[in-house]
Amino acid sequence: MPTGYVFHPHYLWHDTGTSDGLLPPDPSAGIPPGAHVGNADTTRRIHDLIHASGLLRDLVAIEPREATMTELLRVHTSDHVQHIKDQSDQRGGGDAGDGYSPVGRGSYRIARLAAGGLTELVTRVAEGEVTNGYALTRPPGHHATADHAMGFCLFNTIAVAARHAQAQLGLPRIAIVDVDVHHGNGTQAIFYADPTVLTISIHQANCFPPNSGHVRENGAGPGAGYALNVPLPAGTGHAGYLHAMHQVVLPALDRFAPDLILLAAGFDANVFDPLARQMLTADTYRQMTRLLVDAAGRLCDGRLVAAHEGGYNPWYVPHCALAFLEELAGTTTHLPDPYAAVVAGYAAEPLLPHQRDAIEAAAQLVDRVK
Numbered sequence: 001m002p003t004g005y006v007f008h009p010h011y012l013w014h015d016t017g018t019s020d021g022l023l024p025p026d027p028s029a030g031i032p033p034g035a036h037v038g039n040a041d042t043t044r045r046i047h048d049l050i051h052a053s054g055l056l057r058d059l060v061a062i063e064p065r066e067a068t069m070t071e072l073l074r075v076h077t078s079d080h081v082q083h084i085k086d087q088s089d090q091r092g093g094g095d096a097g098d099g100y101s102p103v104g105r106g107s108y109r110i111a112r113l114a115a116g117g118l119t120e121l122v123t124r125v126a127e128g129e130v131t132n133g134y135a136l137t138r139p140p141g142h143h144a145t146a147d148h149a150m151g152f153c154l155f156n157t158i159a160v161a162a163r164h165a166q167a168q169l170g171l172p173r174i175a176i177v178d179v180d181v182h183h184g185n186g187t188q189a190i191f192y193a194d195p196t197v198l199t200i201s202i203h204q205a206n207c208f209p210p211n212s213g214h215v216r217e218n219g220a221g222p223g224a225g226y227a228l229n230v231p232l233p234a235g236t237g238h239a240g241y242l243h244a245m246h247q248v249v250l251p252a253l254d255r256f257a258p259d260l261i262l263l264a265a266g267f268d269a270n271v272f273d274p275l276a277r278q279m280l281t282a283d284t285y286r287q288m289t290r291l292l293v294d295a296a297g298r299l300c301d302g303r304l305v306a307a308h309e310g311g312y313n314p315w316y317v318p319h320c321a322l323a324f325l326e327e328l329a330g331t332t333t334h335l336p337d338p339y340a341a342v343v344a345g346y347a348a349e350p351l352l353p354h355q356r357d358a359i360e361a362a363a364q365l366v367d368r369v370k
């Protein structure tokens, strides 16, 4: 089945400046100029591995375009769009608003290219040119709400694509599964009162944003029941995530019967990631993807489209992304995870009682999905 792939060099040109990890330089506070944790290196290395492994030959390259203002304004306020543009127009760029989400000079157009690239990929899937796809976009989007950028996110790429699918592509029911290790708060907020978009986030409990993504956040008004959260304890590994897939994500998808499944594909739950404390390996991403590909095949003619989100370890995330993409494309590069042996002892953690309990709490809400 043909798999679409969106990438553009401009995604690497979103300049996150000289923040040292998460914080802007401040010599008096002992913070030197350095590299922001969300710099372009990991994204570049993902693309390079997709190319070097030969997988690129099996993919249908799809050229991104900038999201139109109409497409952006289905999700964001005009003030928010203007704020990002104003920061981006400044000679030295600026910040998106939370003090640790850099906006480089010209990042406005790049963020529109990310949202437009995913939207174009969803269009090609809806038209049947490709069955599914992956947009290796940057900057990420899932923390951005209608009127606030945060957590390195400027525009909510996946929300723009979801609204386009509903408005222009005849796909009324959209399921968004977010496996990024951080809570998909922006996506959840945008659709919180909307029963036509089911949002499901599996994340490390209380990691980021602070106090966000509790299991009790279950939707509001007409959308009550259509937001699901699976906050998992730090240290959750392969068994815990697959249990969450089987107990929460798959039953919810079956009940919702979406016309399209969107995946917020963050890889920062990997065992080596600097911004969280989960313990997933490339094989976990492979197996989660297999389950989602099967669900999409069962429910919506295979329509499954992934947007890249977080993932900050430059030497491991590419192997996680490759495993995910092989499964999405239904092919193999015969390149095993070179770190599998390194983590075999400590990342093979069994499902522990406190993890099972957290998942059960979320599973009890699945029946509210109609």
Ligand SMILES: Cc1nn(C)c(C)c1/N=N/c1ccc(/C=C/C(=O)NO)cc1
Pocket (backbone or CB within 6 Å): 022, 023, 100, 140, 143, 151, 152, 180, 181, 182, 208, 210, 266, 268, 275, 309, 310, 311
């Ligand atoms: C700095 C700072 N200062 N303060 C008060 C807070 C709460 C700070 N955290 N910043 C963070 C921490 C983690 C992320 C992850 C983003 C991602 O990968 N999403 O998928 C973004 C910003």
Ligand SMILES: [Zn+2]
Pocket (backbone or CB within 6 Å): 180, 181, 182, 266, 268, 309, 310, 311
């Ligand atoms: Zn993340």
